[in-house]
Amino acid sequence: MKVTVVGAGAVGATTADNIARKALCEELALLDIKEGIAEGKAQDISQTAALLGFDTRITGSTNDYSKTAGSDVVVITSGLPRKPGMTREELIGVNAGIVKGVAENILQYSPEAIIIVVSNPMDTMTYLALQATGLPKNRIIGMGGALDSARFKYQLSKHLGASPADLNAIVIGGHGDTTMIPLIRYATWNSIPVTSLLSAEAQQQIVADTMVGGATLTKLIGTSAWYAPGAAAASVVQSIVRDEKKLIASCVSLEGAYGQTDICLGVPVIIGKTGWEKIVDYQLNAEEQALFNKSADAVRSMNDVLKTL
Numbered sequence: 001m002k003v004t005v006v007g008a009g010a011v012g013a014t015t016a017d018n019i020a021r022k023a024l025c026e027e028l029a030l031l032d033i034k035e036g037i038a039e040g041k042a043q044d045i046s047q048t049a050a051l052l053g054f055d056t057r058i059t060g061s062t063n064d065y066s067k068t069a070g071s072d073v074v075v076i077t078s079g080l081p082r083k084p085g086m087t088r089e090e091l092i093g094v095n096a097g098i099v100k101g102v103a104e105n106i107l108q109y110s111p112e113a114i115i116i117v118v119s120n121p122m123d124t125m126t127y128l129a130l131q132a133t134g135l136p137k138n139r140i141i142g143m144g145g146a147l148d149s150a151r152f153k154y155q156l157s158k159h160l161g162a163s164p165a166d167l168n169a170i171v172i173g174g175h176g177d178t179t180m181i182p183l184i185r186y187a188t189w190n191s192i193p194v195t196s197l198l199s200a201e202a203q204q205q206i207v208a209d210t211m212v213g214g215a216t217l218t219k220l221i222g223t224s225a226w227y228a229p230g231a232a233a234a235s236v237v238q239s240i241v242r243d244e245k246k247l248i249a250s251c252v253s254l255e256g257a258y259g260q261t262d263i264c265l266g267v268p269v270i271i272g273k274t275g276w277e278k279i280v281d282y283q284l285n286a287e288e289q290a291l292f293n294k295s296a297d298a299v300r301s302m303n304d305v306l307k308t309l
């Protein structure tokens with residue numbers, strides 16, 4: 001099994017580190033456009049092998065796509081992160097060109113790869129990757145829901161004084177400050193609905209804090225987060241390479257599911273060795289469906305911006 005991570009910055013390197021620690025593949029290729037960074041980080045992560053006990057062979061290259069040849073899974077993290085005060089959507093102008101170019105280069109050397117898109121604005125970048133590569137829709141997965149659902153569990157765990165591992169909770173919709181939909185009605189602690197354990201006020205606070213999870217960290221750190229994003233991207237890789245068939249909220253092409261077409265948006269999907277294998281219908285109520293439609297409208301207007309670039 002071979003995995004490539006494009007972009008050896010904060011998120012890309014953390015994704016690679018998680019993949020290596022878990023020995024998810026035999027070969028791991030890191031690639032970046034900036035001279036030396038992928039080679040350096042590949043060496044640095046490789047030097048943890050003796051300490052952590054993994055055998056994954058890790059290579060780094062400066063924009064040499066031949067080194068990525070034959071990858072089964074490719075994670076695209078290349079592109080600008082936001083600064084405090086910015087939205088993810090403001091990154092579209094620079095990141096669209098980067099993601100399109102990277103996706104095309106990847107395809108030349110790894111025509112069978114499953115592509116995981118991380119770069120922001122992620123929903124639109126996933127749509128762009130699908131259009132640019134023309135790959136079957138099941139092989140393009142946008143990573144956002146895995147991270148947002150983990151953040152939702154973090155917020156719930158704080159309010160409940162519970163272990164995040166005892167929580168089941170999912171965020172669908174767009175990966176944006178105002179487009180995310182934490183499905184609190186479906187969230188449970190050890191199978192008990194959290195709605196029966198938390199006040200209405202606490203529930204509202206948890207949903208609101210989850211939605212601005214990325215913005216909150218960007219303000220604190222000065223650039224956007226990488227530990228949870230890297231772990232989340234690696235969890236999607238894991239479900240593919242181990243054919244786990246985990247249910248992970250992910251941004252995928254919708255052709256009627258959840259009432260939407262011609263868009264990539266976050267929905268619960270089963271992820272296995274062929275990519276995203278099926279969409280699970282959570283039977284949204286009228287209020288949730290209205291939020292989903294609003295989220296789709298916002299993402300669709302970002303997708304329209306692609307035509308103007």
Ligand SMILES: NC(=O)C1=CN([C@@H]2O[C@H](COP(=O)(O)OP(=O)(O)OC[C@H]3O[C@@H](n4cnc5c(N)ncnc54)[C@H](O)[C@@H]3O)[C@@H](O)[C@H]2O)C=CC1
Nearest residue numbers: 007009010011032033034078079080081118119120122229
């Ligand atoms: N979908 C999600 O849940 C998340 C998405 N992100 C997004 O991931 C992206 C990366 O974030 P960070 O790693 O923090 O940024 P970073 O600036 O640390 O790393 C980005 C890397 O991409 C490289 N790069 C730029 N153009 C390239 C090209 N054409 N080919 C190859 N490499 C290229 C840069 O040299 C840099 O090393 C951002 O767009 C950020 O908004 C970040 C966190 C979560």
Ligand SMILES: O=C([O-])CC(=O)C(=O)O
Nearest residue numbers: 082088214215218224225
């Ligand atoms: O907030 C950002 O810009 C990066 C990101 O997508 C996240 O951490 O959720």
